[in-house]
Amino acid sequence: MNREDMGVNIGRVERWLSLVAGGALAAYGLKRRQAPGGAAAIAGAALLYRGATGHCDVYQALGVNRAYGRANGNAFRGDGTGFIADLGSDTRAQLGGHRGIHVEESVTINRPISELYRFWRNFENLPQFMEHLKSVAMREEGISHWIAKGPAGMRVEWDARIINEVDNKVIGWQSLEGSMISTAGSVNFDEDAHGTRVTVHLQYNPPGGRAGAAIARIFGEEPNQTIREDLRRFKQLMEAGEIPTTEGQPSGRHARKTPKTA
C-alpha cells in the first residue's frame, strides 16, 4: 500500500469520535469475551485505526474526502472543487475496510479532461473498454444497472447510484443495498504535464467474499490487472480511437496444409 493510500481523508472531529467510540467499543467487546463481544472489539479496533490514522478505506473507495470543511449539510472537497452529496450511504456499512478487494490504478491520457469525463460519465460507455462488464444501462437519474461477467461464466448484476460528482474532476458510485455484489468506485481526473491523469479506485466484495476472489483470480480476473487493462483500453479508445488487435489476422497456425515450397 503506497503513501497515497494511507492519506488522511477523515475530518478532525470525526477522527476524535472514531478514537473515543472505537476505544469504548473495543473495551466493551474485550470485557464480554463472547462472540458478539469479539465482533464489537474488532469493529472498535477498526474505528481506533481510523481515528488514529485519519484514513478510511471506505471513504477512499467512494472518492470521499471529509478531511476538510463542511457547510450546509454537504461536505466540500478538500481541494475546493465542489461538494459531495449524500454521505449517509449504506454500502459504507457493507464494505468493511480490508475485507473486500481494493484496487487503485491510474493512466495518463493525451486528451482534454472534459472529453474523458464526459465519456466516462455516460456509464453505458464503460463496457467498451471494461472487459468484465457486459452492459451498463442508465435508469432514472443517478441510478444505473450493471451486468458483469462473473467467474466461471456466472452473471453478476447490481444497481448502482452516483454518490459523488464534480464536473471534470471526480465521479463516485456505489451499489445499492441488497445487491448481489457490494461495490463502490470512483474515478478522478487531474491535469498533468503529459495529458490527463485518470485514477480509478475500486472496492468490491465479490460473490463468496475472499473465496470468490480466489476463484476470480484462478479464472484470470485478477482485479488489479483487470483494471489496469481496462484503463489501457480506455486510453487506446480515447487517444487512438480504437483498441489495437490482432484477432482475426492470418498466421501459419491457420495454414491450409499445402506442401512447403523449400
Next chain:
Amino acid sequence: MKAVCWEGTSDVRVEDVPDPTILNPRDAVIRVTSTAICGSDLHLFDGFIPTMRAGDILGHEFMGIVEEVGSGVTNLKTGDRVIVPFPIACGRCFFCTHDLYSCCDNSNPNAWMAEKFYGYTAAGLFGYSHMLGGYAGGQAEYARVPFADVGPFKVPAHLSDEQVLFLTDVYPTGFMAAENCHIQSGDTVAVWGCGPVGQFAIRSAFMLGARRVIAIDTVPERLAMATEGGAEILDSMDPDVFYKLRATTGGIGPDSCIDAVGMEAHGPHIDYVYDKIKTMTYMATDRASALRQAIHSCRKGGTVSVPGVYGGFIDKFPFGAAMNKGLTIKTGQTHVHKYLPRLLRHIENGDIDPSFVVTHCVSLDDAPEMYETFRDKKDGCIKVVMKPH
C-alpha cells in the same frame, strides 16, 4: 495467400494462409510488391527473441499498393503506392506527438507482456514476436497495416521499389544512428557492423558532417561496400581494433561509436566465448562484444549510438568505462515516421540511392533458403529483396 512463417529456430517456411482483412477502422490492406529480410529477422531465425509462436508471419520491411482501407483512413486510397514503417504508431499519444513513434503507447495489443520484460511497452512491430504486438508481418502477398493513416508513406512512381523499400527500416535506422551521434563537423565516427544498417550509418555520418568514418567488420564484401561509401576499414576479428582506433585518432579515440551489430556479435576476444557459453546455457540472452568494444574505444565525452537490436540482459557490461569517460549512450528502435520526408528528399535529390545494398532479388518462395544464405553470409549476401507476386 503465400506467407513466410516462423516455425521454430532455423525453421522458416512458405505457407498458404488466409488473406488478411480490415480488422479496425484505421487499418489498410496492402498488396506487397517488395519485401526484404532484415538483419534483425535473423535474431528471430536464430531463436534469440522471446515470445515467438510457430506459425507467425515474418517481415517488417515491406511496401506495395493499397488494396483496401478502413472507414477511418481518409488520406489513402486503393491504388496508392506506399512504403510501410516497421514500427506501428497511433500518431496521437504523447510519444507519437513528440516524434517518438517507436515508443507509441497504443499499438501493442500485448502491452502487458512487454511490461513484464521492459517495465513499459514500446510500439508494436510487424512480425516481431508477441511481446511486441504479435502482428503478422509483410513477407507475404498481402499485409494488414494498422493505423494506416499514420504509417504508410506515399512514394513517387519514378523511383523503383529497390530505391524506396529501405525507407521502411534500414535507411532511417542507419540515419538515426548517425544523428544520435550529434556529429560535429570534422568528427571521426567508428561503425561496428557493415550490414545494411551499418552501410547507411556510414553514409549518413558523412552526410551529417563526419570527416572520417572507420568501419569494422570481417566479411570482405561488406568491408568493400563500406570502402565504396568512403569509410576506412578494420577487421573485427583483429584483436587490436582498440589499439588501431586509438593510433589512427591521435590517441584520442573516435568521437562517436555506432554499434550496428547487436545481440549476436562475434569477436576475437575471450568475452565472445564467455557470451556464447552464457547464452547457450540460458544464463544470458545477448552477446555484446561489439557494444563492449564500442564503449571501450570511444573517446572521453563521446557518444555511443546503438541501432543494433538487444533483447534482454547483457553480462559484463562495462558501465564503469561509460561512466568514468562521461559517455552518452543513445539507442532505440527507429522513429521511422519522423525521418521519411527528409530521407525521401535525399533519394529524390540523388544524394543517395539506397538500392546499392541489394545483393539478392528473389521470389517469396525462396525465403527459407535465403534466410540461411543471409545468416551464413554466403554468396556475398548483404540484402535480400523478395517479390511476392
